[in-house]
Amino acid sequence: MELPNFKYHPDPIGSDSICESSEICECCGKQTGYRYKGSIYCKGDISSLCPWCIADGSAAKKYDAQFNNFYSDLPDEIVKEVQERTPGFYSFQEQDWLEHCDDACEFYGQALASDLQSLSQSEVNWILENTYLDSEEWEHLKQEHVPDSEPVIYKYVCRKCKEVFVSFDES
Ligand SMILES: [Zn+2]
Ligand SMILES: [Zn+2]
Known part of the structure; x- marks a missing residue:
C-alpha cells in the first residue's frame, strides 16, 4: 500500500x-x-x-x-x-513550521551539511543574527554537521521559490 x-x-x-x-x-x-x-x-x-x-x-x-x-x-x-x-x-523545543511565499514550506527532516552549504546569504545572515552561532561556528557546522548532533537542524524548502530554510532545536 x-x-x-x-x-x-x-x-x-x-x-x-x-x-x-x-x-x-x-x-x-x-x-x-x-x-x-x-x-x-x-x-x-x-x-x-x-x-x-x-x-x-x-x-x-x-x-x-x-x-x-x-x-x-x-x-x-x-x-x-x-x-x-x-x-x-x-523536537526538544516547540518548533514552528516555517512559511515562505505565502505558503507553508515543505519539511524534510534533519538537515545535512550539504543542505547548510546550499543556504542563501540572507538565510545565513538570519541565522547569525537570530541564533547563538557566530560565523566561525557556522563555518564549522557547515562542514561537519551530521543529523542527531546538537544543535539539531531541520530543513524546509519553499514550495514556490525552492529556497532552503532551516530551524534550530536543542535539548
Ligand atoms: Zn488509522
Ligand atoms: Zn519562497
Missing part, C-alpha cells in the same frame, strides 16, 4: 516521522503496516496512529489533535492542513 501524499511533508519515511510497524492504529483499528512517530498535541494518550488517519484528518477530528505547531496569518486551509493533516516530528 502506498503512503498517502503529504503536501507539506513529502518524505515522512525519510524524515523519520513514519516507520514500518505491525501495530494496530488506534483511530481506524487497522493494521496498515506503518506507524506515526512524531508529536501529537492532544488531551490524553494515543498509542498508535497510521499515516492514513493523519492524511484524511480523522485522527485530528477524533482526538481533537494537532501534529504541528503552526501560528500563521496564512489562509485557514493551509494552517489547518499543517496542524491537523500533516505528520510532524519530535
Whole structure:
C-alpha cells in the first residue's frame, strides 16, 4: 500500500516521522503496516496512529489533535492542513513550521551539511543574527554537521521559490 501524499511533508519515511510497524492504529483499528512517530498535541494518550488517519484528518477530528505547531496569518486551509493533516516530528523545543511565499514550506527532516552549504546569504545572515552561532561556528557546522548532533537542524524548502530554510532545536 502506498503512503498517502503529504503536501507539506513529502518524505515522512525519510524524515523519520513514519516507520514500518505491525501495530494496530488506534483511530481506524487497522493494521496498515506503518506507524506515526512524531508529536501529537492532544488531551490524553494515543498509542498508535497510521499515516492514513493523519492524511484524511480523522485522527485530528477524533482526538481533537494537532501534529504541528503552526501560528500563521496564512489562509485557514493551509494552517489547518499543517496542524491537523500533516505528520510532524519530535523536537526538544516547540518548533514552528516555517512559511515562505505565502505558503507553508515543505519539511524534510534533519538537515545535512550539504543542505547548510546550499543556504542563501540572507538565510545565513538570519541565522547569525537570530541564533547563538557566530560565523566561525557556522563555518564549522557547515562542514561537519551530521543529523542527531546538537544543535539539531531541520530543513524546509519553499514550495514556490525552492529556497532552503532551516530551524534550530536543542535539548
Ligand atoms: Zn488509522
Ligand atoms: Zn519562497
